[in-house]
Amino acid sequence: MSDKHLSTQFDAELSGISTRVLEMGGLVEAQVAQAVEALVQFSSEQAQTVLRTEEQVNAMEVEIDHALHSIIARRQPTARDLRLLIAISKTIANLERVGDEASRVARTVQRLVNAGVSSRLRLPMSDLSFEAELAVAQLRKALDAFARLDVEKALEVLKQDDAIDKEFDGLLRKLITYMMEDPRTISSSIDLVFVAKAIERVGDHAKNLAEAIIYVVKGTDVRHNTPEAAANMLR
Numbered sequence: 476m477s478d479k480h481l482s483t484q485f486d487a488e489l490s491g492i493s494t495r496v497l498e499m500g501g502l503v504e505a506q507v508a509q510a511v512e513a514l515v516q517f518s519s520e521q522a523q524t525v526l527r528t529e530e531q532v533n534a535m536e537v538e539i540d541h542a543l544h545s546i547i548a549r550r551q552p553t554a555r556d557l558r559l560l561i562a563i564s565k566t567i568a569n570l571e572r573v574g575d576e577a578s579r580v581a582r583t584v585q586r587l588v589n590a591g592v593s594s595r596l597r598l599p600m601s602d603l604s605f606e607a608e609l610a611v612a613q614l615r616k617a618l619d620a621f622a623r624l625d626v627e628k629a630l631e632v633l634k635q636d637d638a639i640d641k642e643f644d645g646l647l648r649k650l651i652t653y654m655m656e657d658p659r660t661i662s663s664s665i666d667l668v669f670v671a672k673a674i675e676r677v678g679d680h681a682k683n684l685a686e687a688i689i690y691v692v693k694g695t696d697v698r699h700n701t702p703e704a705a706a707n708m709l710r
Contacts, residue, residue, distance in 0.1 A: 485556070489560075492539060493622070500621070517592070583669065598664065606642040614681040646671045
């Protein structure tokens, strides 16, 4: 078999795995959005759908992981191809954790509904929705950067990570105020603190994806650096 044919086969395998990663990303993105919708609507049924999706996400992670191991064993890739495979491995691990965060939100919804918490209780649901919109947008942008191997878009994800952190801090302060003003909200507010943290973690995982993309394209590890320092490292 010619080297050209082997190279074409290898490219096709990489393309197939990348497509599966994007499919997994789309599934996880929808899972997060549905988990937040379940929370806003106090819908146990939607929460259960999110939990069922978790099984599908986990299965995709295992499937893609096996395909990666097979390619590495058979092709022995080097340089950028090897970096891409490493980045894919990190990407699916982060996507699986995003799914875990969505499931955590869904389980909280079920707990609140089962405890008889009323959706009319004064709680910052709109603020949680806004935080979730920011996190999902970050995840979508990171996946788009992965699809295009776009370093500039990946850097945008890093720069915008602070917005979710600030939203989380604001939500935390608001929930503390609610608990002080109305003791009836204490239990549900504590649950929502963990929901807000889960959403913030979605943004963190999107940031991790962006850092992996930069590593693939540039071969530069920008982890644990500020966005400004990361941009300077790439000049």
